[in-house]
Amino acid sequence: AGEKPADASSAKVTALKEREAADELTRVLKDIQTLQAQFQQTTMDNGGRRLQESSGDMVLKRPNLFRWNVADPFPQEVVSNGQQVSYYDKEMEQITLQDLDLASSATPALLLSGDTAAMLESFAVNMAKTSGNHFFTLLPKGGDSPFQELQLTFVDGRLSNMVLLDSLGSRTKILFDKVVMNEPVKDKLFEQYVPPGIDVLDQRASVMNAQKPASQSVGKP
């Protein structure tokens, strides 16, 4: 290649740094076998106007098990049992089921509890490290990613916050509080209880392709 030596070495240095950052992120995430926390989420548009705010609590267990209870302003539950994600919208009185890998609106939960190696295939990682604090920046490798940038911040080895900057320029920030790591959690947490009278709308590919009537409302009179 016609690269001048200087470019070649600097390219090598950044590649090494990226390798190190990816390994460090893998190690930090792998250390999280289970995680429980309260969260505050704020989303702003590219002009800085507040679009959405929510708060609640979450629990996750590696790999791919999570429960995200949004308390307010609109009570919802996002639960993954490792294969499917269920979105329970209490006000709309409905539960929607999606395949885990298509559950694009659960990215924050997938990032923390999912397969890190798979994630690293689509994101390049940069890391800044100060005494005990890790600040990871993930930049999408592909051109058509819905995200411009993702950020993960750990303070003293504990998850502190997460930022998702999407391709429209809107910015979702999630602050984690009262973080408890690697305490045992009951697997029952990752099942979605279906209250009577609630519509269950199954949008999983297997069901949609089989053209089975998708809506099974449970316990409807």
Next chain:
Amino acid sequence: CASNQRITPAPDKPLSNAELEQAWQHNLAQARKVDSWHVSGRAGVKTPQQSGAVTISWDRSPETFSIYMTGPLGQTLARLEGQGKDGDYHRVSLDVPGNEPVVSGSAEQLLYLQTGWMLPFTSLDYWMRGMPAPGNDYVRVLNERGYLAELHQNGWKVSYGSYRDVSGVQLPEKVRATREGVAVILSIKEWELP
């Protein structure tokens, strides 16, 4: 920003038909003055095959509107924007993160492309203010204080829940439009008028 406290219960003695009609004309005139707002709330569509609900942040003026739809964990799922005059938006674009923007002459066509349902966007822009859309005849049912309880227009049945006082104007908190098994639900948490 606008005060959002609950309205007081109905007056003690019921209004006569003439009084009700007068109240309705007054309320309609008030609603017509509302042409710019910021609304945050929930929008849901329910059909036998598919359904979904999103959090919305809706900014509207006679010349432009911008509706952000965000998911349960705060991610922006889509943004619908429109340009036009006097609430007639002739250029509408839909932006989904990671996709190219799609532009069309009507929000209805764009939403149909994206969701597969004919959603009465232009009418909803009026219905959500507690009034019928212009230009088409309608049948109305008033509540005891001369506000819309129910409206039949363009083949849709629109039913209203409670209203809330926003800077002196009574505006709906919940609007449900149904037609042939498709239900569009708008639950408004915050009205802000300029």
